[in-house]
Amino acid sequence: MRAWVLGDNVDTDAIAPGRYMKFGIAEIAPHCLEALLPEFARGVKPGDVVVGGRNFGAGSSREQAPAALKHLGVTALVAESFAGLFYRNALNLGLPAVVCAEARRIRDGDLLRVSFEQGEIANLTTGETLQCEPIPAHLMQMVRDGGLLAHLEKRLGRSR
């Protein structure tokens, strides 16, 4: 639940560097954000939250970007805005991405509780509650199922 705060336009090359893309996610994840925040991959703990500014996840379609964050135990992403392709990828992997106009009020190291269904972030460090946009209804069931693959598995299993 610790917040790792990054700036605007964090790009997918920084989140999942191209030179490691030939490997599996276990080999990519240790290099996640290494050009921007060298201590991140080793310091991040399961349950932590990554907070970005504008246009988080700009650049490539590589799904390994949200997958690396998820692999490291990140349970939610919060940003003022997300790059559209990255946003779809994160939700498709079952990693909630929450748009919060007030994301800049969050300081690095703050303890957060993100309720993405209610569209609310409780900042346990400052006592503030931040409002965010709820995840769109047509995607909520997919996120609850754990992502598109699990969602399709359920859907196809039922139709069989």
Add this chain to the structure above:
Amino acid sequence: MRQTLAQKLVARAAGRASVTPGEIVTCKVDLAMVHDSSGARRLKPMLERLGAKIWDRSKVVVITDHYLPEYDDESRRILRITRDWVREVGIDNFHDAQGICHVVLPERGHLKPGMFAVGGDSHSPTGGAFAAYMFGVGATEMLGVLVTGEIWLKVPHTIAMEFDGAFAPGVSAKDAMLFLIGRFGLDGGQYQAVEYRGAAIRALPMQERMTLCNMAAELGAQTGLIASDRITQDFLKLKELEAWDSDDGAPLLAHHRFNADELAPQVAAPHSPANTRPVTEFADVKPQLAYIGACTGAKLEDLRMAARVLKGRKSAIRLLVAPASLRDQNVARNEGTLQVLLDAGAELLPNGCGICAGYGEHLLPENMVAISSTARNFKGRMGAASSQVYLASPYTVAASAAAGRICDPRELLQ
């Protein structure tokens, strides 16, 4: 109801007479393009987990470009998985080692005006140059398309970028895009549709239009679109023109008008394509490497631009050229364009994504300063985090190679 080109394309794919920006619709996919990096190695295990079959194999096109040429065990493995999978599942539309997917796809006639298409790569908006709605998706979303033949979409608003007049000699589509990205930012497209219009756009050859739509990705749009016309028809060798255009007066999110005549060559400094200023402000930068490559900057038209500048000149620095497709390279060879580049000292690299994607053997070493015709200069993307990449048009990259410093190509074209 007056509809934009984007609305018309989405409405057709959604089986509707019209759609409204902001509403969520489900579209039937006419074409799904897959490459080696986000393709078989990711899709095959997921398809097997679901025990599902591809909805329509005739609508899937597989192109290898990221891990070519194979240079180590991992890349050989990725290519082998791709080739085996194509054979196993029976995909006939397979272009192996023919060049970069965004260039090969229209070159081999897979795209047509009016289509609704997805690609497993962020530069998939390139297809929008053919008045097709095309955008990039990740591997899991591609799996969803392969299994269901459908994808959800929030109907986009349209941002019109209109260029009146004509681009000056030595000024290209790449300059227009660097200018727009500098002006509006990496999220200026707001994940909506950007439509390029105006006399200057209509006068551009097809591959220059592709550069505009390709870099809609760096502008943060879902897609970039251009209405179809005679140039589209001729490039695709269509018997009849399939006219797709916005209705006059269709509501726009924004309408920006520029005079193309006033546009100077642009350069984006490290480490963002939005870090753009006119070329004249970079005269003291001395790159050690010039790179003409990628779907953005090494198509036949791009090679021709570089050759126009380099004819009778020598490159003062290392010059690497990776033509975007084998077919473009062959045309360039036959017409003499390639020889001009080789005579200038260019080293020819294979027809793939190469350094641009941060793949392969030629990554930039520590502290290397490079000028590149590619689309992205994010920190560390093309090699070492300490390398510095300046983005520019093929004209400007070629002029800078000849001068040994960042150089306005208009000086050399006179």
